[in-house]
Amino acid sequence: MHNINVSHRWSIALLARLYDTLRKFANTHFEGLFIKASNKKSWIIGSIWLIVIAVLIVIIMRSNDAARERQNASVEIPWDDNLLACNQVNNAEPTEDFETCLALAEDGWIDAALRIAWAYSRDGEFQSWQNAYEWLVWLSDHDSYAELLSYIVLFEIGDNEDLKHSGERGIAHMAVINEPAASAYLASLYYLGLNKLEQRSSVRWLIERAYSQSTYWVTPEQIAHIFLNGYLGEPEPNTAKKLLLNSTQEDFPINANNVAWLLATTDYPSLNDYPAALELAQSVVADEDYADSYVYVDTLAATFAANQNFEQAINTQREALALLKDAAQENEALNEQIPEFEARLALFEEEKVYKEAPRDVPAEVFFTSLKKQLEQALIESLYVSFEAPLPTIGENEN
Structure with a gap:
């Protein structure tokens, strides 16, 4: 029929x-x-x-x-109530929750497999990069970050040159097909001289390409430091400033806030742009979704001070301090930031601007840090939390 x-x-x-x-x-x-x-x-x-x-x-x-x-x-939302057990998996210790999550991963649940791969990567006695690698390879058809991480693991811990070469070729291939994290990672390998195969692209080209595709893997602050310090040649402060200002059009309000802070508080005179910093900070808190954020209000206070408007800076910093203390009632870890906010308030009351301490970072240290940050970010991309879907209309009707 x-x-x-x-x-x-x-x-x-x-x-x-x-x-x-x-x-x-x-x-x-x-x-x-x-x-x-x-x-x-x-x-x-x-x-x-x-x-x-x-x-x-x-x-x-x-x-x-x-x-x-x-x-x-x-x-038709695929779901299994046993997936909630994966939320309790914090490492690869063979607990009942881990075994439940592992069974779901073996049955083909992709999110469960991501959580298991993440669990095997955690430091401690249950860490197993071999098991993590095997899950990353399986996930490669479903998740590009897992695929890239599988090549990085192979490159880093492969026990022979052929495996390391295979890992580097995988990283390079993903850079070619426009994966920004791969481009940034390959740039760090080339700069540090860690590559096993012939270098086929310049570090500058790879870094600029990664940044143009995403400001997550190479941040505006990082690209500014690269050009300000001349890591890839002569210092280029104008290029750094241009890239910073252009980045404020993306990932609002994070980039706008961070660039405002940098333009107002940096110790590089060539980067200081106090009016632009104030305009950016005001645009962030003008949005009602972010007006009560102690982070963004703190930035606004620093930009007022940079523009010699200390009365506004004092009032705004007091507001930021109050917002921080309110937030600390729910998150005690935030109490550690209170002395910093109070110190800035004291500066503004003395009609002094706040300046970040000079950061004279050697190029090798910078690119080593970038490499580790990329590895950690890729590992954290595997972390998946689970929440049961809401019942659909009519599901509970008799």
């Missing part, structure tokens, strides 16, 4: 009724319409009615199809 969708049956019935109505209407009002060729006006009016009704029928049928697709999408 063939099943016909209810919405299609309804549309077919509607089509029949509309056709019947149209036929009666034509017989009544356009009798002889198609045999009286001289009556062009009536023929045109009848044609327009046919077109209008046909269009309405198509719209109704497409609307029904779209509604059915949305309903199917909301109903």
Whole structure:
């Protein structure tokens, strides 16, 4: 027996009724319409009615199809209540929750496999990079970060040169196909001279490419330090400043806030731009979603001070301090930041600006740190938390 969708049956019935109505209407009002060729006006009016009704029928049928697709999408959410056990997995210790999550991963649940790979990477007695690598290889068809991390693990801990070469070729391939994390990682390998294969791209080209694709893997602050300090040649403060300002158009409000802070507090005179810093900071807190963030209000206070508006700086810093103390009631770790906020308030009360301490970081130290940050960020990308989906409409109806 063939099943016909209810919405299609309804549309077919509607089509029949509309056709019947149209036929009666034509017989009544356009009798002889198609045999009286001289009556062009009536023929045109009848044609327009046919077109209008046909269009309405198509719209109704497409609307029904779209509604059915949305309903199917909301109903057919893959879920297993045992996935909640994965939330309790913090390392590869063979607890009951770990074994439950592992079983789901072995059954093909991708998110469970990500959590298991992450668990095997954790420091401690249960760490196993071999097991983590095997899961990363399996995940490579489903997750690009897992694929890149599998090549990095192979490159870092492969027990022979062939394996290391294979890992580096994988990293280079992902850089070629526009994976920004791979481009940044390959740049760090080249700069530090850790590559095993011939270098085929310049460090500058790889870094700029990674940054242009995403400001997550190479941040605006990092790209500024690269060009300010001349890590890739002569210092280029104008290039650094241009890249910083351009980045504020993306990832709002994070980039806007960080650039405002840097322009106001950096110890590099060539980067200071106090009016631009204030404008950026004000644009962040002008958004009601971020107006009560102690981080963003703190930045605004520093930009007021940089512009010699100490009265506003004092009032704003007091507000930031109050917001921080409120947040610390729910997160005790934030108490560690209170002395820093109080110290800035004291500076503003003395009509002094806040400046970051000079950071004279050698290039090798910078790129070593970048490499480790990329590795850690890729590992953390494996961390998945689980929440049961909400029941769909009608699911709990009897």
